[in-house]
Amino acid sequence: MSSIRVRFAPSPTGELHVGGARTAILNWLFARKNKGAFILRVDDTDSDRSERKFVDNILESLEWLGIDWDEGPGRGGEYVPYYQSERLDLYKKEINRLLENGRAYWCFCTEEELQEGREEAKRKGIPFLYPGKCRNLENSRVKELKENNLPCVVRLMSPEEGKTTVEDQIKGEVVFENRHLDDFIILKSNGLPTYNFASAVDDVYMQISHVIRAEEHLSNTPRQLMLIEAMGYRPPLFAHVPVILAPDKTKLSKRHGATSVEEFRARGFLAEALTNYLVLMGWAPPDDEELFTMDKAVMHFDINKVGKTAAVFDEKKLAWINGHYIREADLDRLTEISIPFLQNKGMVPDEITSQEKDMVKTVLEVSRERIKSLEELPELCDFFFTEDFAFHEDALKKVFSREETSGNLELVYKKLASLEELSPENIQASFKELSEENNISLSKIVKPVRAALSGKLMGPELNNIMIILGKEKVLERIEKAKNLKT
RNA sequence: GGCCCCUUCGUCUAGGCGGUUAGGACACCAGCCUUUCAAGCUGGCGGCAGGGGUUCGAAUCCCCUAGGGGUCACCA
Helix, strand or coil, X not given: CCCCEEEECCCCCCCCEHHHHHHHHHHHHHHHHCCCEEEECECCCCCCCCCHHHHHHHHHHHHHHCCCCCEECCCECCCCCCEHHHCHHHHHHHHHHHHHCCCEEEECCCHHHHHHHHHHHHHHCCCCCCCCCCCCCCHHHHHHHHHCCCCCEEEECCCCCCEEEEEECCXXXXXXXXXXXXXXXXXXXXXXXXXXXXXXXXXXHCCCCEEEEEHHHHHHHHHHHHHHHHHCCCCCEEEEECCEECCCCCECCHHHCCCEHHHHHHCCCCHHHHHHHHHHCCCCCCCCCCCCCHXXXXXXXXXXXXXXXXXXXXXXHHHHHHHHHHHHCCHHHHHHHHHHHHHHCCCCCCCCCHHHHHHHHHXXXXXXXXXXXXXXXXXXXXXXXXXXXXXXXXXXXXXXXXXXXXXXXXXXXXXXXXXXXXXXXXXXXXXXXXHHHHCCCHHHHHHHHHHHHHCCCCCCCHHHHHHHHCHHHHHHHHHHHHCCCC
């Protein structure tokens, strides 16, 4: 009965946010480390904002990240169903128990009434707490009001004195005074449970041992503890992880750029880079190494060592990590995931042949160490795929504006034309000979050739470019570039 | 405003029991390598929010102040 069971319980009101992803990863690491179970539960009690497409997005994002769940959507489990919207009978049952035991009560206060109270409290500069007006309604009165179909909710009869303390695995002991907490709503007038209630009930029923979730839930925790106490169950342990901040130190949101896992994937980040980075904000392995696999993270993970401070999301560091994984990735796999980025720019056809695929692979081999995200690939290597590549402004200004460029290209043309086939050796030798024979610097030869072949001043090694392009195209492009003088 | 959490280089962090020139990484700068750009290597810049205590000795313990964040919904 002491088995470790954790859960990630997103509400499908948006795409999987990197903050949510980190919470999921932390839960997953904890479960894997302790040979426990990682449960995925969909907290969709907000019928207005929950959408099926977001459920799909969250599931896909988690799968893409490699965060697999032992129980949950698509996988079933002992505590099925894992959608709160399908567990309504259970909540109803627990609400009724609470009602019968006098630990909860029906409340018929209207929105207007409450709003008035809030405004008055604001005027007085004191926090608004529900005054408990409906606490002691006679049963007959309740029955009467209900028969008249008056909108009503159920509130928990919360203790007025004492303290509720949360033994948080990350924050330590956090104490809340019960008098600051009012009789909060557990059943909404639309018949659906509130988050606090459904979450507490499910955590208990699903035998969750540790609730690892975002810090913003810390202030909800005493309420859930009260609920669990009122229902007569044992509460799980809690661990609240700090939020992720944007560079301006406010909560990371859409206006800061990419925030969802899907957006990062679309921008050319690798799953292992994103997970590595996300784990790194708030946790560090014992050896302080920053680049690690999830396997290694699992081996050393310790929830108690997760930092208490909110971390600023640093895209530069993510990019560095991503560059590392791009360089390390299996080339075939990298080829597969790179193709869409090329197709996106029309560089390779949507229906790709195996020859074209091989070409992408070859190009990747000589280009990968120059990019930090797959998104940068098209611009870096467009000239490998088309004759219609653009000449970069720098190339025009620094190379093609020069008097001697045309003549030098002509020299190169002649020299290369005499070669049987291009090889690293004979290309090298040719350039060297040209330099010596004509007494011109190597760079005066090399730069124009690079510019002629790629339209750029920087890029993969020239040898590689020439060999991949092949003698025919190389000569064609040099010929064409001779007349490009600006 | 009430309640709660947090505070080590610009950023992410390491710093069980108080004694370190406060360590690493990203970024930035410089150099090396190099037929470009990267990558790689080497070096540099840069920090314990402030103030009081406790102590022979505090980034580490206590208190206060300041700053940041979260939350105060019939949202999760």
